[in-house]
Each structure stands twice: as structure tokens, then as C-alpha cells.
Amino acid sequence: MALVLAAPLVIGGGLALLALARSPLQSDVPAAPLVGQVQPVARPASETVTATWVAPVERVVAAQSEGTVTGLAIEPGRPIAAGDVVVRVDGLPVIAFAAPAPLYRDVVEGMEGDDVRSVQAVLVDRGLLDRVDGLAGPATADAIERWNASYGLPHGRTFARSSVIWIPEGATVPVDVSIEVGDLLQPPTPIYRAVLDPERVDVDIEGDPARRTVSLADATVPLPPGQSAISDPEDVAAIRVVMADQDTAAVVVTTAGSHEVGGVPASAVLTDDAGNACVLTDLDGGSVRIDPLGGSLGMVEVDARLIGTPLVINPREAGVGETCG
Incomplete structure (x- = not known):
């Protein structure tokens, strides 16, 4: 006959009544399941x-223009928007160009590619073009001509890379400006520094x-x-x-003040193949997921809202479960 004892178990300052069963003649029989609950634990102050x-993480924004700085329209802390005039070089405006990548060539009618798409996107945003297709046809050339005219640029139907300054994503607020009126620009001259992170x-x-x-x-x-x-x-x-x-x-x-969390014996914690942790809430395999907050030897801290949740303390030893179901 198996010997059955009712014994109290103290967990994290709480008391739970556990059923212990073990036959001295059956040492290879799995241990009896020990059932308790998540107990309140005071975290150290x-x-x-x-x-x-x-x-x-910083980014230096540089210009591809060459000439003398005759005007400066940016200052630290003031955001720059796409289409803003950032600086004037030899009297001509250099415009903020927001795109996935900087221009590496002038864009003219007949060209195609990602840089053409970037220019077309700017023109569509300005309302000068209807669509982006990556091919600079007559409609794109007409839109470029209107763009240049709106800024007083003498480039006609050419979208000149020297007329724009590429603004990388997240680099729209200068932290400090590197140039002054009267400076001579020689590509790629640093214009300002921005902090991305x-x-x-x-x-x-x-x-x-x-x-x-x-x-x-x-x-x-x-x-x-x-x-x-x-x-x-x-x-x-x-x-x-x-x-x-x-x-x-x-x-x-x-x-500040007292801070209470739930306490779970480490022996009660199971994991699944994805690394998620859980505890069994009954002997039939019911479980609840936990997100460990920390802990110490033998104890795992969990969200205080789980205090009072029933759990199987020794699922592996009792053969009740090896992983989260």
C-alpha cells in the first residue's frame, strides 16, 4: 500500500497544501504531482x-554643388522639408531632395532607372507630373522644365544633380551647420550634421x-x-x-515604494520549441504562458496579475508534462 501524506509547502512566503504519494517499494514510479499556486514575492527596493x-548615430549631409556660398537658409534645430532651399551657390538655389538615394547623374529625357523614379516622385509630389514609371519621357522632361522655372534655375529640361542636396531619411533636423556665406564648396562638401539616433x-x-x-x-x-x-x-x-x-x-x-511580483518555482517552468515559457495549471495539461521578469536561484519572478494562479510544481518529475502544450 502506498503511503499518502498531506504536507504543507512554503513558496515565496505563501502556504499551499500538497498531496505527496510514494511507495517505498516502487522507487522507479514517478513522483506524485505537487500542486500549488503562484505566490506574491516582494522585489528588492x-x-x-x-x-x-x-x-x-549621426549623419553628415554633403552637397554636390561647386562654387561660392552666397546664401544660407538652414540653422541648427530647424527642420528641413523636401523642396526647401537649403543654400545658394553662386546665387542659385540648392534644394532639399528627399529620396531613397542621392542622384549620381543629371536626369534628362530618354533616361530610365531608379534615379529617374526618384526625380519623378519629387515631381509628382509637387503636382508637376501624374505618375512614376522610371522612364523619363516628354511628360517628365516638361515637368522638370517647370520645376526648374519655379526655382529660377537655368537648367531647362535637365534635372541637375548639382541643384539638389540629398537629405537621408531621419536627417531632416541639423544639429550644427558646417558652412558659412562666403565659403567655397567643392563636392562633396559637408553642409550640416544630423543625429539619426x-x-x-x-x-x-x-x-x-x-x-x-x-x-x-x-x-x-x-x-x-x-x-x-x-x-x-x-x-x-x-x-x-x-x-x-x-x-x-x-x-x-x-x-519607489513596495513592488510585488508573482513567484514561481523554477521546477514548474516549461518551455516550447519557440522558447516560450509556461506553467501547467492542472494535471490535464492546461497551461498559462509566463514572461519571466527575473528571479533568483530556484525562483522565477512573473507578472503580479498571475498571483493565485494554480500550477503544477514538478511536472517533469511527476511525468505530467515536459513542454508547453
């Missing part, structure tokens, strides 16, 4: 993690809706709710100063 400074400090911690701060030496800055990176320019600068020349540093993340 502070923890030390690694922070990493990530350099900004600002610098930030990545914090090696999961996002959390709670209010948290990051501290390093005498600098303390907020970590935005749900985020694991500091991106506010002033906050990044404050952390960067105390990091000195180092790109990584140990920082202290402090959570």
Missing part, C-alpha cells in the same frame, strides 16, 4: 545592475511600470516607466559625466 552608454544609456534590467531611479556616484536620474534605457538628453549627460571615459558602469536601480 534596490538592485545593482550594469549600465552601458550607447553613442549617437540620439545617445542613450541602456540599463540591464527589465522594463517595469513602477517609478524607478538610476544612481551612479552623485548622479541620480529617473528611469522612465516601462523602459530599460535613459534617453532624456540632460539625464544621459548627468550619467555620462560620472561614467567619465568608461562606456559601462555598475549602477543602483531603486524602485
Whole structure:
């Protein structure tokens, strides 16, 4: 006869009644399933993690025009729109050209290709052409002539690459301008610098809706709710100063007030072929997916909304399941 005991099991500060069954004469029989529930666990108010400074991604915008700068229509912080006059060279306007790639040749009637498509897209956007087909026919040449006339350009039916400056996607706001009136341009002369992706400090911690701060030496800055990176320019600068020349540093993340999460024994966690994690909620294979938030030896932290969810603590040992169903 098997010996059956009712024994309490403490999990994360909670108490669950488990049924234990084992015959001393049947040591090769799977262990009896242990059934409990997700328990509340208090997360530490502070923890030390690694922070990493990530350099900004920048782009230098250059001109293909040659001559003397006689006018400058851009300034730091002011967005540039497609079709804006960016600079004047030898009295002629150089226009912002928004396209997937810069022009590498003048476009004239009879040409075809992706660069023709880019020019046609600009002309369609201006209302000078009806469609984009990649072939510069008479209609495209007529539209180019009207484009040039609208800016006072003397190029007739030629779309001159020197008359435009390519603005890469995301590079529409100058951070600083490299030229002044009177400078001599020689292609490719840098015109201005743009930041495509600002610098930030990545914090090696999961996002959390709670209010948290990051501290390093005498600098303390907020970590935005749900985020694991500091991106506010002033906050990044404050952390960067105390990091000195180092790109990584140990920082202290402090959570405001009490912060409760769910606790699941590591033995209860199963995964599927895609790497998703779950726990079994009954002996018939029912399961619920979990997104681990962290944890320590033997315990996995999960969303607090799962507290009280029933689970099988030893699915593998009991032969109830090996993977998420």
C-alpha cells in the first residue's frame, strides 16, 4: 500500500497544501504531482545592475554643388522639408531632395532607372507630373522644365544633380551647420550634421511600470516607466559625466515604494520549441504562458496579475508534462 501524506509547502512566503504519494517499494514510479499556486514575492527596493552608454548615430549631409556660398537658409534645430532651399551657390538655389538615394547623374529625357523614379516622385509630389514609371519621357522632361522655372534655375529640361542636396531619411533636423556665406564648396562638401539616433544609456534590467531611479556616484536620474534605457538628453549627460571615459558602469536601480511580483518555482517552468515559457495549471495539461521578469536561484519572478494562479510544481518529475502544450 502506498503511503499518502498531506504536507504543507512554503513558496515565496505563501502556504499551499500538497498531496505527496510514494511507495517505498516502487522507487522507479514517478513522483506524485505537487500542486500549488503562484505566490506574491516582494522585489528588492534596490538592485545593482550594469549600465552601458550607447553613442549617437549621426549623419553628415554633403552637397554636390561647386562654387561660392552666397546664401544660407538652414540653422541648427530647424527642420528641413523636401523642396526647401537649403543654400545658394553662386546665387542659385540648392534644394532639399528627399529620396531613397542621392542622384549620381543629371536626369534628362530618354533616361530610365531608379534615379529617374526618384526625380519623378519629387515631381509628382509637387503636382508637376501624374505618375512614376522610371522612364523619363516628354511628360517628365516638361515637368522638370517647370520645376526648374519655379526655382529660377537655368537648367531647362535637365534635372541637375548639382541643384539638389540629398537629405537621408531621419536627417531632416541639423544639429550644427558646417558652412558659412562666403565659403567655397567643392563636392562633396559637408553642409550640416544630423543625429539619426540620439545617445542613450541602456540599463540591464527589465522594463517595469513602477517609478524607478538610476544612481551612479552623485548622479541620480529617473528611469522612465516601462523602459530599460535613459534617453532624456540632460539625464544621459548627468550619467555620462560620472561614467567619465568608461562606456559601462555598475549602477543602483531603486524602485519607489513596495513592488510585488508573482513567484514561481523554477521546477514548474516549461518551455516550447519557440522558447516560450509556461506553467501547467492542472494535471490535464492546461497551461498559462509566463514572461519571466527575473528571479533568483530556484525562483522565477512573473507578472503580479498571475498571483493565485494554480500550477503544477514538478511536472517533469511527476511525468505530467515536459513542454508547453
